[in-house]
Amino acid sequence: xxETALTNPPNGAARRLAFLLKLIGDGPPRFALGDLAARxxxxxxxxxxxxxxxxxxxxxxxxxxxSYRIGRELQRIASRLLQRFDLxxxxxxLLAELVGNWHETAVLCTYSPIERRVxxxxxxxxxxxxxxxxxxxxxxxxVWGSLGRAVLAxxxxxxxxxxxxxxxxxxxxxxxxxxxxxxxxxxxxxxxxGFSRYYEPxxxxxxxxxxxxxxEGEVLGxxxxxxxxxxxxxxxxxxxxxxxxxxxxHLSGLAAVSPA
Amino acid sequence: xxETALTNPPNGAARRLAFLLKLIGDGPPRFALGDLAARxxxxxxxxxxxxxxxxxxxxxxxxxxxSYRIGRELQRIASRLLQRFDLxxxxxxLLAELVGNWHETAVLCTYSPIERRVxxxxxxxxxxxxxxxxxxxxxxxxVWGSLGRAVLAxxxxxxxxxxxxxxxxxxxxxxxxxxxxxxxxxxxxxxxxGFSRYYEPxxxxxxxxxxxxxxEGEVLGxxxxxxxxxxxxxxxxxxxxxxxxxxxxHLSGLAAVSPA
DNA sequence: GGTCAATTTCCGCCATATGGAATTTTGATT
DNA sequence: AATCAAAATTCCATATGGCGGAAATTGACC
Numbered sequence: 001x002x003e004t005a006l007t008n009p010p011n012g013a014a015r016r017l018a019f020l021l022k023l024i025g026d027g028p029p030r031f032a033l034g035d036l037a038a039r040x041x042x043x044x045x046x047x048x049x050x051x052x053x054x055x056x057x058x059x060x061x062x063x064x065x066x067s068y069r070i071g072r073e074l075q076r077i078a079s080r081l082l083q084r085f086d087l088x089x090x091x092x093x094l095l096a097e098l099v100g101n102w103h104e105t106a107v108l109c110t111y112s113p114i115e116r117r118v119x120x121x122x123x124x125x126x127x128x129x130x131x132x133x134x135x136x137x138x139x140x141x142x143v144w145g146s147l148g149r150a151v152l153a154x155x156x157x158x159x160x161x162x163x164x165x166x167x168x169x170x171x172x173x174x175x176x177x178x179x180x181x182x183x184x185x186x187x188x189x190x191x192x193x194g195f196s197r198y199y200e201p202x203x204x205x206x207x208x209x210x211x212x213x214x215x216e217g218e219v220l221g222x223x224x225x226x227x228x229x230x231x232x233x234x235x236x237x238x239x240x241x242x243x244x245x246x247x248x249x250h251l252s253g254l255a256a257v258s259p260a
Numbered sequence: 261x262x263e264t265a266l267t268n269p270p271n272g273a274a275r276r277l278a279f280l281l282k283l284i285g286d287g288p289p290r291f292a293l294g295d296l297a298a299r300x301x302x303x304x305x306x307x308x309x310x311x312x313x314x315x316x317x318x319x320x321x322x323x324x325x326x327s328y329r330i331g332r333e334l335q336r337i338a339s340r341l342l343q344r345f346d347l348x349x350x351x352x353x354l355l356a357e358l359v360g361n362w363h364e365t366a367v368l369c370t371y372s373p374i375e376r377r378v379x380x381x382x383x384x385x386x387x388x389x390x391x392x393x394x395x396x397x398x399x400x401x402x403v404w405g406s407l408g409r410a411v412l413a414x415x416x417x418x419x420x421x422x423x424x425x426x427x428x429x430x431x432x433x434x435x436x437x438x439x440x441x442x443x444x445x446x447x448x449x450x451x452x453x454g455f456s457r458y459y460e461p462x463x464x465x466x467x468x469x470x471x472x473x474x475x476e477g478e479v480l481g482x483x484x485x486x487x488x489x490x491x492x493x494x495x496x497x498x499x500x501x502x503x504x505x506x507x508x509x510h511l512s513g514l515a516a517v518s519p520a
Numbered sequence: 521g522g523t524c525a526a527t528t529t530c531c532g533c534c535a536t537a538t539g540g541a542a543t544t545t546t547g548a549t550t
Numbered sequence: 551a552a553t554c555a556a557a558a559t560t561c562c563a564t565a566t567g568g569c570g571g572a573a574a575t576t577g578a579c580c
Contacts, residue, residue, distance in 0.1 A: 013273035
Protein backbone atom coordinates (compact mmCIF):
# COMPACT_ATOMS: atom_id res chain seq x y z
CA UNK A 1 0.00 0.00 0.00
CA UNK A 2 2.90 2.38 0.69
CA GLU A 3 5.34 1.21 -1.86
CA THR A 4 5.77 3.08 -5.05
CA ALA A 5 7.14 6.56 -5.49
CA LEU A 6 4.61 8.38 -7.63
CA THR A 7 6.27 11.72 -7.99
CA ASN A 8 9.88 12.56 -8.70
CA PRO A 9 11.72 13.58 -5.60
CA PRO A 10 12.73 17.25 -5.46
CA ASN A 11 16.30 18.50 -5.46
CA GLY A 12 17.98 20.47 -2.73
CA ALA A 13 18.36 19.64 0.90
CA ALA A 14 15.59 21.88 2.19
CA ARG A 15 13.01 20.71 -0.30
CA ARG A 16 13.94 17.09 0.27
CA LEU A 17 13.53 17.44 3.98
CA ALA A 18 10.04 18.86 3.58
CA PHE A 19 9.25 16.10 1.12
CA LEU A 20 10.49 13.38 3.44
CA LEU A 21 8.69 14.83 6.41
CA LYS A 22 5.39 14.69 4.59
CA LEU A 23 6.10 11.16 3.47
CA ILE A 24 6.82 10.18 7.04
CA GLY A 25 3.74 11.92 8.38
CA ASP A 26 1.54 10.19 5.83
CA GLY A 27 3.19 6.82 6.29
CA PRO A 28 3.05 4.22 9.03
CA PRO A 29 4.10 5.14 12.56
CA ARG A 30 7.18 2.97 12.26
CA PHE A 31 9.24 2.47 9.18
CA ALA A 32 12.59 1.24 7.94
CA LEU A 33 15.14 3.30 6.10
CA GLY A 34 14.79 1.16 3.01
CA ASP A 35 11.02 1.55 2.92
CA LEU A 36 11.21 5.29 3.19
CA ALA A 37 13.92 5.48 0.56
CA ALA A 38 11.80 3.39 -1.77
CA ARG A 39 8.72 5.50 -1.16
CA UNK A 40 10.73 8.66 -1.70
CA UNK A 41 12.50 7.32 -4.77
CA UNK A 42 15.85 8.41 -3.33
CA UNK A 43 19.08 6.56 -2.61
CA UNK A 44 19.30 5.17 0.89
CA UNK A 45 22.39 7.11 1.78
CA UNK A 46 20.60 10.35 1.00
CA UNK A 47 17.58 9.44 3.02
CA UNK A 48 19.78 8.32 5.85
CA UNK A 49 21.56 11.65 5.94
CA UNK A 50 18.31 13.54 6.01
CA UNK A 51 16.91 11.34 8.72
CA UNK A 52 19.88 12.33 10.86
CA UNK A 53 18.76 15.93 10.59
CA UNK A 54 15.19 15.02 11.56
CA UNK A 55 16.43 12.94 14.47
CA UNK A 56 18.61 15.77 15.68
CA UNK A 57 15.48 17.87 16.10
CA UNK A 58 13.40 15.10 17.60
CA UNK A 59 10.96 15.02 14.71
CA UNK A 60 11.90 11.39 14.13
CA UNK A 61 13.26 8.91 16.65
CA UNK A 62 14.89 5.55 16.41
CA UNK A 63 12.77 2.63 17.34
CA UNK A 64 14.92 -0.40 17.88
CA UNK A 65 17.84 -1.11 15.68
CA UNK A 66 16.26 -1.26 12.29
CA SER A 67 13.39 1.08 12.40
CA TYR A 68 12.47 4.65 12.92
CA ARG A 69 9.36 6.15 14.36
CA ILE A 70 7.63 9.50 14.47
CA GLY A 71 9.31 11.62 17.09
CA ARG A 72 7.87 13.09 20.22
CA GLU A 73 8.65 16.61 19.05
CA LEU A 74 6.48 16.08 16.00
CA GLN A 75 3.71 14.76 18.21
CA ARG A 76 4.13 17.75 20.46
CA ILE A 77 3.85 20.21 17.59
CA ALA A 78 0.87 18.36 16.17
CA SER A 79 -0.82 18.50 19.53
CA ARG A 80 -0.10 22.20 19.84
CA LEU A 81 -1.52 22.94 16.42
CA LEU A 82 -4.71 21.02 16.98
CA GLN A 83 -5.20 22.47 20.41
CA ARG A 84 -5.79 25.79 18.69
CA PHE A 85 -8.34 24.33 16.35
CA ASP A 86 -9.17 20.74 15.49
CA LEU A 87 -11.59 20.67 12.61
CA UNK A 88 -12.33 16.99 12.97
CA UNK A 89 -13.09 17.21 16.65
CA UNK A 90 -15.16 20.33 16.21
CA UNK A 91 -17.19 18.64 13.50
CA UNK A 92 -18.02 15.46 15.35
CA UNK A 93 -21.01 16.75 17.32
CA LEU A 94 -22.34 18.52 14.24
CA LEU A 95 -22.17 15.36 12.16
CA ALA A 96 -23.90 13.44 14.92
CA GLU A 97 -26.63 16.05 15.05
CA LEU A 98 -27.16 15.94 11.30
CA VAL A 99 -27.52 12.18 11.38
CA GLY A 100 -29.79 12.42 14.39
CA ASN A 101 -32.12 14.82 12.63
CA TRP A 102 -32.04 13.49 9.09
CA HIS A 103 -30.99 9.86 9.37
CA GLU A 104 -28.61 10.19 6.45
CA THR A 105 -24.84 9.81 6.41
CA ALA A 106 -23.03 13.02 7.37
CA VAL A 107 -19.47 13.62 6.20
CA LEU A 108 -16.62 16.00 6.88
CA CYS A 109 -14.05 16.35 4.12
CA THR A 110 -10.73 18.12 4.17
CA TYR A 111 -8.95 19.65 1.22
CA SER A 112 -5.27 19.26 0.54
CA PRO A 113 -4.17 22.21 -1.59
CA ILE A 114 -0.89 20.62 -2.65
CA GLU A 115 -2.29 17.36 -3.89
CA ARG A 116 -5.52 19.10 -4.85
CA ARG A 117 -7.45 16.25 -3.32
CA VAL A 118 -10.45 16.03 -1.06
CA UNK A 119 -10.56 13.20 1.44
CA UNK A 120 -13.10 12.05 3.99
CA UNK A 121 -11.86 13.09 7.40
CA UNK A 122 -14.80 11.93 9.49
CA UNK A 123 -18.24 10.51 8.93
CA UNK A 124 -21.26 9.32 10.83
CA UNK A 125 -23.34 6.69 9.04
CA UNK A 126 -27.04 6.68 8.46
CA UNK A 127 -28.99 4.04 10.38
CA UNK A 128 -30.56 2.94 7.11
CA UNK A 129 -29.39 -0.46 5.95
CA UNK A 130 -28.99 0.86 2.41
CA UNK A 131 -25.94 3.09 2.56
CA UNK A 132 -22.65 3.75 0.90
CA UNK A 133 -19.50 2.23 2.24
CA UNK A 134 -17.70 5.29 3.50
CA UNK A 135 -14.31 5.18 5.10
CA UNK A 136 -12.01 7.81 6.53
CA UNK A 137 -9.25 8.65 4.13
CA UNK A 138 -11.27 7.86 1.02
CA UNK A 139 -10.64 10.28 -1.79
CA UNK A 140 -13.50 12.31 -3.21
CA UNK A 141 -13.30 13.65 -6.74
CA UNK A 142 -13.27 17.43 -6.94
CA VAL A 143 -15.53 17.67 -9.96
CA TRP A 144 -18.19 15.10 -9.13
CA GLY A 145 -20.73 15.07 -6.38
CA SER A 146 -21.81 17.60 -3.85
CA LEU A 147 -18.79 17.22 -1.57
CA GLY A 148 -16.15 17.78 -4.21
CA ARG A 149 -17.92 20.71 -5.77
CA ALA A 150 -18.58 22.43 -2.45
CA VAL A 151 -14.81 22.66 -2.19
CA LEU A 152 -13.99 23.29 -5.82
CA ALA A 153 -16.34 26.21 -6.18
CA UNK A 154 -14.64 28.20 -3.46
CA UNK A 155 -11.03 27.68 -4.46
CA UNK A 156 -9.16 30.65 -5.90
CA UNK A 157 -9.79 30.96 -9.67
CA UNK A 158 -6.27 29.87 -10.56
CA UNK A 159 -6.60 26.73 -8.54
CA UNK A 160 -9.95 25.87 -10.12
CA UNK A 161 -8.33 26.26 -13.50
CA UNK A 162 -5.54 23.85 -12.56
CA UNK A 163 -8.05 21.28 -11.37
CA UNK A 164 -10.05 21.50 -14.55
CA UNK A 165 -6.96 21.12 -16.69
CA UNK A 166 -5.69 18.17 -14.68
CA UNK A 167 -6.32 15.15 -16.88
CA UNK A 168 -6.27 12.83 -13.87
CA UNK A 169 -9.61 14.14 -12.60
CA UNK A 170 -11.47 12.13 -15.12
CA UNK A 171 -14.93 10.58 -15.22
CA UNK A 172 -14.63 8.03 -12.43
CA UNK A 173 -18.01 6.59 -13.09
CA UNK A 174 -17.23 5.99 -16.71
CA UNK A 175 -19.53 8.82 -17.60
CA UNK A 176 -18.41 11.49 -20.03
CA UNK A 177 -17.02 14.57 -18.39
CA UNK A 178 -19.39 17.45 -17.96
CA UNK A 179 -18.73 20.19 -20.50
CA UNK A 180 -16.40 22.76 -19.06
CA UNK A 181 -18.73 25.70 -19.43
CA UNK A 182 -21.61 23.89 -17.79
CA UNK A 183 -19.42 23.07 -14.84
CA UNK A 184 -18.20 26.65 -14.49
CA UNK A 185 -21.79 27.82 -14.49
CA UNK A 186 -22.66 25.24 -11.87
CA UNK A 187 -19.76 26.47 -9.72
CA UNK A 188 -21.01 30.04 -10.06
CA UNK A 189 -24.38 28.90 -8.77
CA UNK A 190 -22.75 27.12 -5.84
CA UNK A 191 -20.81 30.24 -4.91
CA UNK A 192 -23.93 32.30 -5.18
CA UNK A 193 -26.00 30.01 -2.98
CA GLY A 194 -23.27 29.03 -0.60
CA PHE A 195 -23.80 25.29 -0.90
CA SER A 196 -23.76 22.55 -3.49
CA ARG A 197 -26.51 20.11 -4.27
CA TYR A 198 -26.12 16.97 -6.27
CA TYR A 199 -29.27 15.18 -7.27
CA GLU A 200 -29.90 13.60 -10.56
CA PRO A 201 -32.49 10.87 -10.36
CA UNK A 202 -30.64 8.63 -12.77
CA UNK A 203 -27.47 8.73 -10.67
CA UNK A 204 -27.46 6.58 -7.59
CA UNK A 205 -25.93 9.11 -5.21
CA UNK A 206 -27.28 12.45 -4.04
CA UNK A 207 -26.17 14.95 -1.49
CA UNK A 208 -25.89 18.45 -0.15
CA UNK A 209 -22.65 20.03 1.04
CA UNK A 210 -21.38 23.36 2.34
CA UNK A 211 -17.82 24.67 2.41
CA UNK A 212 -15.76 25.24 5.55
CA UNK A 213 -13.40 28.20 5.53
CA UNK A 214 -10.32 28.99 7.56
CA UNK A 215 -9.56 32.28 9.25
CA GLU A 216 -8.40 33.97 6.06
CA GLY A 217 -11.10 32.59 3.84
CA GLU A 218 -9.10 29.66 2.56
CA VAL A 219 -11.08 26.48 1.99
CA LEU A 220 -10.46 23.89 4.68
CA GLY A 221 -12.97 21.39 3.35
CA UNK A 222 -16.70 20.81 3.51
CA UNK A 223 -19.51 19.24 5.49
CA UNK A 224 -22.27 17.39 3.77
CA UNK A 225 -24.97 14.80 3.82
CA UNK A 226 -25.09 12.02 1.24
CA UNK A 227 -27.70 9.43 0.47
CA UNK A 228 -28.98 7.20 -2.30
CA UNK A 229 -30.90 9.41 -4.68
CA UNK A 230 -33.95 7.21 -4.12
CA UNK A 231 -34.30 8.64 -0.64
CA UNK A 232 -33.51 12.23 -1.56
CA UNK A 233 -37.07 13.19 -2.41
CA UNK A 234 -38.29 12.01 1.01
CA UNK A 235 -36.60 14.96 2.66
CA UNK A 236 -37.64 18.55 3.09
CA UNK A 237 -34.96 19.94 0.86
CA UNK A 238 -34.90 23.48 2.18
CA UNK A 239 -34.59 22.44 5.78
CA UNK A 240 -31.82 20.01 4.99
CA UNK A 241 -29.96 22.70 3.07
CA UNK A 242 -30.30 25.05 6.00
CA UNK A 243 -28.98 22.48 8.43
CA UNK A 244 -25.93 21.68 6.31
CA UNK A 245 -25.17 25.33 5.66
CA UNK A 246 -25.49 26.11 9.34
CA UNK A 247 -22.97 23.38 10.12
CA UNK A 248 -20.55 24.78 7.54
CA UNK A 249 -20.91 28.31 8.87
CA HIS A 250 -20.52 27.12 12.42
CA LEU A 251 -17.24 25.34 11.66
CA SER A 252 -15.94 28.31 9.69
CA GLY A 253 -16.77 30.50 12.64
CA LEU A 254 -14.87 28.28 15.04
CA ALA A 255 -11.87 28.22 12.71
CA ALA A 256 -11.89 31.99 12.47
CA VAL A 257 -11.88 32.57 16.19
CA SER A 258 -9.67 29.83 17.55
CA PRO A 259 -6.27 30.64 16.08
CA ALA A 260 -6.24 33.85 18.11
CA UNK B 261 7.22 36.89 24.14
CA UNK B 262 8.52 35.36 20.93
CA GLU B 263 11.39 37.57 20.23
CA THR B 264 14.85 36.49 21.02
CA ALA B 265 16.84 33.69 19.45
CA LEU B 266 18.15 31.65 22.33
CA THR B 267 20.11 29.01 20.49
CA ASN B 268 22.48 29.40 17.60
CA PRO B 269 20.87 28.39 14.36
CA PRO B 270 22.22 25.19 12.80
CA ASN B 271 24.09 25.04 9.51
CA GLY B 272 23.00 23.22 6.40
CA ALA B 273 19.78 23.48 4.51
CA ALA B 274 18.18 20.34 5.87
CA ARG B 275 18.89 21.12 9.49
CA ARG B 276 17.74 24.68 9.05
CA LEU B 277 14.48 23.59 7.57
CA ALA B 278 13.78 21.32 10.53
CA PHE B 279 14.79 24.11 12.86
CA LEU B 280 12.50 26.62 11.18
CA LEU B 281 9.61 24.21 11.06
CA LYS B 282 9.78 23.72 14.79
CA LEU B 283 10.02 27.44 15.34
CA ILE B 284 6.95 27.93 13.20
CA GLY B 285 5.03 25.16 14.91
CA ASP B 286 5.81 26.61 18.32
CA GLY B 287 5.14 30.17 17.28
CA PRO B 288 1.98 32.11 16.56
CA PRO B 289 -0.38 30.92 13.82
CA ARG B 290 0.52 33.91 11.69
CA PHE B 291 3.90 35.52 11.44
CA ALA B 292 5.97 37.87 9.33
CA LEU B 293 9.22 37.00 7.62
CA GLY B 294 11.12 39.45 9.76
CA ASP B 295 9.77 38.03 13.00
CA LEU B 296 10.69 34.52 12.05
CA ALA B 297 14.13 35.58 10.92
CA ALA B 298 14.65 37.35 14.21
CA ARG B 299 13.46 34.38 16.23
CA UNK B 300 15.68 32.08 14.20
CA UNK B 301 18.64 34.39 14.36
CA UNK B 302 19.13 34.08 10.60
CA UNK B 303 19.26 36.61 7.77
CA UNK B 304 15.95 37.34 6.16
CA UNK B 305 17.07 36.22 2.75
CA UNK B 306 17.94 32.81 4.11
CA UNK B 307 14.65 32.43 5.93
CA UNK B 308 12.80 33.63 2.88
CA UNK B 309 14.44 31.00 0.72
CA UNK B 310 13.60 28.26 3.17
CA UNK B 311 10.03 29.44 3.49
CA UNK B 312 9.69 28.98 -0.27
CA UNK B 313 10.50 25.31 0.21
CA UNK B 314 7.93 24.98 2.99
CA UNK B 315 5.33 26.78 0.90
CA UNK B 316 6.00 24.53 -2.05
CA UNK B 317 4.95 21.58 0.09
CA UNK B 318 1.99 23.33 1.66
CA UNK B 319 3.45 23.21 5.16
CA UNK B 320 3.28 27.00 5.24
CA UNK B 321 0.95 29.27 3.31
CA UNK B 322 0.85 32.94 2.59
CA UNK B 323 -1.64 34.95 4.49
CA UNK B 324 -2.05 38.32 2.94
CA UNK B 325 0.85 40.23 1.55
CA UNK B 326 3.02 40.55 4.62
CA SER B 327 2.41 37.46 6.58
CA TYR B 328 2.62 33.75 6.49
CA ARG B 329 0.53 31.16 8.25
CA ILE B 330 0.68 27.49 9.11
CA GLY B 331 -0.26 25.50 6.05
CA ARG B 332 -3.14 23.16 5.55
CA GLU B 333 -0.77 20.29 4.81
CA LEU B 334 0.79 20.68 8.22
CA GLN B 335 -2.65 20.76 9.79
CA ARG B 336 -3.54 17.65 7.84
CA ILE B 337 -0.48 15.77 9.00
CA ALA B 338 -1.03 16.89 12.57
CA SER B 339 -4.59 15.68 12.42
CA ARG B 340 -3.49 12.35 11.00
CA LEU B 341 -0.91 11.84 13.71
CA LEU B 342 -3.26 12.64 16.54
CA GLN B 343 -6.00 10.53 15.09
CA ARG B 344 -3.82 7.52 15.82
CA PHE B 345 -3.27 8.57 19.38
CA ASP B 346 -3.91 11.83 21.15
CA LEU B 347 -2.45 11.69 24.63
CA UNK B 348 -4.14 14.88 25.77
CA UNK B 349 -7.54 13.80 24.64
CA UNK B 350 -7.12 10.33 26.05
CA UNK B 351 -6.11 11.79 29.41
CA UNK B 352 -8.98 14.21 29.81
CA UNK B 353 -11.54 11.76 31.21
CA LEU B 354 -8.93 10.26 33.52
CA LEU B 355 -7.98 13.64 34.92
CA ALA B 356 -11.63 14.45 35.46
CA GLU B 357 -12.11 11.18 37.27
CA LEU B 358 -9.13 11.78 39.53
CA VAL B 359 -10.44 15.19 40.48
CA GLY B 360 -13.90 13.75 40.96
CA ASN B 361 -12.65 11.12 43.37
CA TRP B 362 -9.95 13.03 45.23
CA HIS B 363 -10.83 16.69 44.83
CA GLU B 364 -7.21 17.59 44.12
CA THR B 365 -5.74 19.07 40.95
CA ALA B 366 -4.88 16.42 38.35
CA VAL B 367 -2.24 17.10 35.74
CA LEU B 368 -0.94 15.59 32.52
CA CYS B 369 2.61 16.51 31.55
CA THR B 370 4.46 15.79 28.35
CA TYR B 371 8.17 15.40 27.93
CA SER B 372 10.17 16.96 25.12
CA PRO B 373 13.33 14.90 24.66
CA ILE B 374 15.13 17.53 22.63
CA GLU B 375 14.68 20.39 25.02
CA ARG B 376 14.66 17.99 27.93
CA ARG B 377 11.72 19.83 29.36
CA VAL B 378 8.46 18.76 30.95
CA UNK B 379 5.45 20.95 30.37
CA UNK B 380 1.87 20.84 31.57
CA UNK B 381 -0.26 19.63 28.70
CA UNK B 382 -3.61 19.51 30.45
CA UNK B 383 -4.96 19.91 33.93
CA UNK B 384 -8.19 19.82 35.87
CA UNK B 385 -8.28 21.97 38.97
CA UNK B 386 -9.32 21.01 42.44
CA UNK B 387 -12.55 22.58 43.70
CA UNK B 388 -10.70 23.71 46.81
CA UNK B 389 -10.21 27.46 46.97
CA UNK B 390 -6.60 26.95 48.06
CA UNK B 391 -4.82 25.73 44.95
CA UNK B 392 -1.83 26.38 42.77
CA UNK B 393 -2.12 28.51 39.71
CA UNK B 394 -1.56 25.92 37.00
CA UNK B 395 -1.59 26.75 33.33
CA UNK B 396 -1.11 24.71 30.20
CA UNK B 397 2.35 25.16 28.79
CA UNK B 398 3.97 25.83 32.17
CA UNK B 399 7.35 24.24 32.51
CA UNK B 400 7.98 21.75 35.29
CA UNK B 401 11.51 21.15 36.55
CA UNK B 402 12.78 17.65 35.94
CA VAL B 403 14.53 17.29 39.27
CA TRP B 404 11.97 18.79 41.63
CA GLY B 405 8.54 17.58 42.52
CA SER B 406 6.64 14.43 41.79
CA LEU B 407 5.82 15.29 38.19
CA GLY B 408 9.35 15.99 37.05
CA ARG B 409 10.82 13.01 38.79
CA ALA B 410 8.17 10.63 37.49
CA VAL B 411 9.56 11.46 34.06
CA LEU B 412 13.22 11.74 34.95
CA ALA B 413 13.40 8.37 36.63
CA UNK B 414 12.35 6.51 33.52
CA UNK B 415 14.55 8.24 30.96
CA UNK B 416 17.43 6.25 29.49
CA UNK B 417 20.50 6.44 31.76
CA UNK B 418 22.42 8.64 29.37
CA UNK B 419 19.62 11.15 29.26
CA UNK B 420 19.36 11.25 33.05
CA UNK B 421 23.06 11.96 33.17
CA UNK B 422 22.69 14.87 30.76
CA UNK B 423 19.88 16.35 32.83
CA UNK B 424 21.86 16.10 36.04
CA UNK B 425 24.88 17.74 34.44
CA UNK B 426 22.81 20.53 32.93
CA UNK B 427 23.57 23.57 35.05
CA UNK B 428 20.33 25.25 33.99
CA UNK B 429 18.23 22.83 36.04
CA UNK B 430 19.03 24.59 39.25
CA UNK B 431 17.26 25.03 42.53
CA UNK B 432 14.25 27.03 41.41
CA UNK B 433 12.98 27.49 44.89
CA UNK B 434 16.26 28.92 46.06
CA UNK B 435 16.90 25.77 47.97
CA UNK B 436 20.24 24.00 47.69
CA UNK B 437 20.26 21.25 45.12
CA UNK B 438 19.76 17.76 46.45
CA UNK B 439 23.01 15.84 46.56
CA UNK B 440 23.50 13.85 43.38
CA UNK B 441 23.69 10.46 45.03
CA UNK B 442 20.57 11.03 47.07
CA UNK B 443 18.70 11.93 43.94
CA UNK B 444 19.93 8.86 42.08
CA UNK B 445 18.78 6.71 44.95
CA UNK B 446 15.42 8.41 44.93
CA UNK B 447 15.12 7.75 41.20
CA UNK B 448 15.93 4.08 41.79
CA UNK B 449 13.11 3.93 44.28
CA UNK B 450 10.73 5.58 41.82
CA UNK B 451 11.65 3.07 39.13
CA UNK B 452 11.18 0.23 41.58
CA UNK B 453 7.76 1.39 42.75
CA GLY B 454 6.54 2.70 39.44
CA PHE B 455 5.50 6.11 40.72
CA SER B 456 6.94 9.15 42.43
CA ARG B 457 5.79 10.76 45.62
CA TYR B 458 6.75 14.19 46.80
CA TYR B 459 5.80 15.11 50.30
CA GLU B 460 7.93 16.98 52.69
CA PRO B 461 5.88 18.76 55.31
CA UNK B 462 8.09 21.83 55.26
CA UNK B 463 7.60 22.30 51.52
CA UNK B 464 4.33 23.76 50.44
CA UNK B 465 3.62 21.43 47.52
CA UNK B 466 3.05 17.71 47.54
CA UNK B 467 2.03 15.22 44.91
CA UNK B 468 2.01 11.79 43.40
CA UNK B 469 2.77 11.04 39.77
CA UNK B 470 3.14 8.07 37.46
CA UNK B 471 4.93 7.89 34.10
CA UNK B 472 3.25 7.42 30.74
CA UNK B 473 5.10 5.32 28.18
CA UNK B 474 4.85 5.14 24.43
CA UNK B 475 4.67 1.98 22.36
CA GLU B 476 8.40 1.28 22.58
CA GLY B 477 8.78 2.15 26.22
CA GLU B 478 9.88 5.73 25.62
CA VAL B 479 8.62 8.23 28.16
CA LEU B 480 5.81 10.39 26.83
CA GLY B 481 5.17 12.21 30.08
CA UNK B 482 3.34 11.64 33.32
CA UNK B 483 0.01 11.94 35.09
CA UNK B 484 -0.19 13.15 38.62
CA UNK B 485 -2.10 14.79 41.38
CA UNK B 486 -0.73 17.82 43.22
CA UNK B 487 -1.90 19.63 46.32
CA UNK B 488 -0.68 21.83 49.14
CA UNK B 489 1.20 19.60 51.52
CA UNK B 490 -1.16 20.65 54.27
CA UNK B 491 -3.89 18.61 52.63
CA UNK B 492 -1.73 15.64 51.74
CA UNK B 493 -2.21 13.82 55.04
CA UNK B 494 -5.99 13.97 54.70
CA UNK B 495 -5.86 11.41 51.93
CA UNK B 496 -5.62 7.67 51.98
CA UNK B 497 -2.20 7.53 50.46
CA UNK B 498 -2.29 3.99 49.13
CA UNK B 499 -5.57 4.43 47.36
CA UNK B 500 -4.43 7.67 45.78
CA UNK B 501 -1.23 6.02 44.61
CA UNK B 502 -3.22 3.20 43.07
CA UNK B 503 -5.50 5.61 41.27
CA UNK B 504 -2.65 7.63 39.79
CA UNK B 505 -0.71 4.53 38.77
CA UNK B 506 -3.80 3.06 37.16
CA UNK B 507 -4.21 6.24 35.12
CA UNK B 508 -0.58 6.07 34.01
CA UNK B 509 -0.84 2.43 33.03
CA HIS B 510 -4.10 3.04 31.22
CA LEU B 511 -2.60 5.81 29.10
CA SER B 512 0.51 3.75 28.37
CA GLY B 513 -1.76 0.93 27.29
CA LEU B 514 -3.68 3.16 24.93
CA ALA B 515 -0.45 4.50 23.45
CA ALA B 516 0.85 0.99 22.90
CA VAL B 517 -2.20 -0.18 21.01
CA SER B 518 -3.26 2.80 18.97
CA PRO B 519 -0.33 3.33 16.63
CA ALA B 520 -1.01 -0.13 15.16
C1' DG C 521 28.73 -19.75 13.59
C1' DG C 522 27.29 -18.65 8.99
C1' DT C 523 24.72 -16.18 5.64
C1' DC C 524 22.17 -12.56 3.84
C1' DA C 525 19.86 -8.25 3.95
C1' DA C 526 19.65 -3.87 5.82
C1' DT C 527 21.99 0.05 7.62
C1' DT C 528 25.75 3.19 8.03
C1' DT C 529 30.10 5.29 6.64
C1' DC C 530 33.20 7.09 3.21
C1' DC C 531 34.70 10.25 -0.27
C1' DG C 532 35.47 13.05 -4.60
C1' DC C 533 32.56 16.01 -7.26
C1' DC C 534 29.91 19.84 -8.02
C1' DA C 535 25.08 21.56 -7.21
C1' DT C 536 23.15 24.68 -4.44
C1' DA C 537 22.88 27.10 0.05
C1' DT C 538 24.55 31.32 1.85
C1' DG C 539 23.92 36.32 3.29
C1' DG C 540 25.00 41.18 2.20
C1' DA C 541 23.43 44.54 -0.81
C1' DA C 542 20.32 46.21 -4.25
C1' DT C 543 15.62 46.37 -5.75
C1' DT C 544 10.83 46.11 -5.42
C1' DT C 545 6.49 45.98 -3.01
C1' DT C 546 3.48 47.39 0.57
C1' DG C 547 0.62 50.26 3.34
C1' DA C 548 0.59 54.27 6.33
C1' DT C 549 0.13 59.17 6.19
C1' DT C 550 -0.81 63.55 4.29
C1' DA D 551 -2.70 60.98 -5.66
C1' DA D 552 1.88 61.49 -3.94
C1' DT D 553 5.48 60.49 -0.57
C1' DC D 554 8.01 57.92 2.49
C1' DA D 555 9.67 54.27 5.61
C1' DA D 556 9.57 49.56 6.50
C1' DA D 557 9.18 45.12 5.01
C1' DA D 558 9.71 41.64 1.54
C1' DT D 559 12.02 39.84 -2.42
C1' DT D 560 15.65 39.23 -5.82
C1' DC D 561 20.42 39.12 -7.12
C1' DC D 562 24.99 37.31 -7.16
C1' DA D 563 29.88 35.73 -6.15
C1' DT D 564 31.61 32.47 -3.06
C1' DA D 565 32.52 28.04 -0.94
C1' DT D 566 29.93 25.12 2.13
C1' DG D 567 27.74 21.14 2.49
C1' DG D 568 24.69 18.01 -0.16
C1' DC D 569 25.04 14.20 -3.34
C1' DG D 570 24.92 9.12 -4.30
C1' DG D 571 27.74 4.95 -5.66
C1' DA D 572 30.38 1.75 -3.45
C1' DA D 573 32.51 -0.24 0.52
C1' DA D 574 32.26 -1.45 5.37
C1' DT D 575 29.54 -2.64 9.12
C1' DT D 576 25.85 -4.15 11.72
C1' DG D 577 22.04 -6.96 12.96
C1' DA D 578 18.57 -10.66 12.01
C1' DC D 579 17.45 -15.18 11.16
C1' DC D 580 18.50 -19.71 10.54
